[in-house]
């Protein structure tokens with residue numbers, strides 16, 4: 001069964017930034033973008049940089065290594081619309097002052 005897990009408290013992730021957390025064996029990047037928390041797989045599909053360290057703008061994150069951009073809403077690689085390269089996205093909710101994400105066990 002997949003459940004929400006608390007990764008941080010509201011206020012721990014500044015607007016326009018991300019943080020990475022291990023959830024169910026998967027590194028997840030959780031971002032605060034335009035007042036909303038969004039989560040994608042933290043592992044850049046290009047060469048594995050931590051996307052949580054990237055620059056956030058317009059609900060997208062730019063990888064800190066080679067500047068590939070990924071949508072924080074659906075994980076799409078935004079630099080090539082014909083590519084099927086995509087990052088996994090995860091549900092995020094706020095319960096009280098806790099930021100929680102739902103990551104299926106064994107997701108990579």
Ligand code: FES
Pocket residue numbers: 044045046047048049063064065066067068
């Ligand atoms: S490792 Fe992310 S763009 Fe190269």
